Amino acid sequence: MQNFITHAKQVLTIEKQAISQLEQYIDHNFENACQLMFNCQGRIIVIGMGKSGHIGNKIAATLASTGTPAFFVHPGEASHGDLGMVTAQDVVILISNSGETSEVINIIPVLKRIGAKMVSMTGNTKSSLAKLSDVHVCIKVEQEACPLGLAPTASTTATLVMGDAFAVALLEARGFTANDFALSHPGGSLGKRLILTLKDIMHTGTQVPIVKCDDIIKDALLEMSEKGLGMTAIVNAQNQLQGIFTDGDLRRILEQRVDIHNTKISKVMTMECTTVNSNMLAAQALNIMENKRINGLLVVNESNQPIGALNMQDLLKAGVL
Template sequence: MSLQDFITRGKQVLAIEKQAINQLEQYIDQNFQNACQLMFDCTGRIIVIGMGKSGHIGNKIAATLASTGTPSFFVHPGEASHGDLGMITSQDVVILISNSGETSEVINIIPVLKRIGAKMVSMSGNIDSSLAKLSDVHVCIKVEQEACPLGLAPTASTTATLVMGDAFAVALLEARGFTADDFALSHPGGSLGKRLLLTLKDIMHSGIHIPIVKCDDIIKDALIEMSEKGLGMTAIVNSKNQLQGIFTDGDLRRILEQKIDIHNTKISDVMTTQCTTVNPDMLAAQALNIMENKRINGLLVVNESQQPIGALNMQDLLKAGVF
């Protein structure tokens, strides 16, 4: 096979699978509506069952449902027949997947599911199959042809199943009013979770690590404080520890150009008084937006009395994985 033959065949596969997805739209019908309603009203869990390639797709569908507000898990039909049916209750809805609708491992557990009292939603490519007839709601996922030239390996059919599963998950997500914050709660370890859940009090420098000098201190003292704390800035406070201004590396470059005497000039004479402050409960992602929009490299965190209780810079956000 030449390089061009590989490219041609690859494009043919994409064309077949795109066609399968386009044809799937006709099955977003009343049966789809009924299936979604059944899952929306479910007071238990959504259990997804499938054999072989359908099982692999079912596992992903269960994971997508679970991460988008619909508690769900996958059960292998073989294991179900050897004890795992004990995971299923009458409050659950079971999604049964079989392209032919006649997969024996799936069909064989239906009588037990009916006895348990669980509702059943089936997905198959045959509306006249045993699976379709025995389930409470059947959603068709029929495709005209597989991308496999032998017509044997599940390809377009598994793609169609996956897409229909995504349609279930997103429709239910919107019906439940599922938010980005809700999503983050189930993804605390990922970068998205960090962006959505991390607050400034989780990452700010606090206590003795906050760079602070008094208004009457000279510039030299401020530079020593900045060097020791390593945040590229220092807060300037009055006798009540209330924030009066900020002095940054940028301010230092400015005064050096002006040849100001750093040994005799008070820091209050050269500080920036209109500095941006934030509260400790602000999301780290919001702080990042503020820094980017204002083109600043650091922020001071203050309490209700305008006293500095924290400080952070862009490097802290980078280390926390907020970017």
């Protein structure tokens, strides 16, 4: 019977050890590599073959999303035209565990002629790639998690972790913020939380449920039903907000048997209502609604006039909730 759990734990042990040993390579070479990338006036171009290429692709994506413009180029494609993407202002990260991958080595003379700076990541400090690059960062591991010692496992993990170390070190150096991150991730939930404001998602114009103080409850109920937000604003003759009436208020007055056909809405409205401005982040509005246990908000201008409205459903549709 195969002991899958035992084998899996052995893999984790080997790879954890490989990561812990990386700390010795966070040295002046790592610092010099970061400085090259920090001062780069062009782009960071990551190149790797096979499994190193897959890891390189992820490293490029992480750099790009954390404030360091980067992209991945396959070495095979590089030799057939894609080196045209490289300029003298770029820094090229070359990845090869052995440091002797022919597809990577073969493009070095062209990179030197272009004038791009080169940072290599290998497991062999005496390799051709290490010697030919401007800066070499070691990613050597004692053993692969593969029992045959053939499939890149611990070595690719170490490479990925070192790439993350580059990205985060550069992020800190650039003063990259959560708002900066959001700008490159507008489709993600974090991006939406940090970018979307109420003006982006609120109902406006005739979509905002509004009745006058002298209107009767029945009129307010019709307005609520038509606009479908579970509430309505109540305003005075100057269109200034005086209160709010919600589904919760409706249940309350029905229990009290209030005459909805003859009673003015101003008699039963909630006067102390929570309002927000249109520049508020949608995520902040969500926090207000959750903390106050309310399902909707009215958006007002500087004159306390309702200009917008939204509810939990709007936040859900916008991907904030």
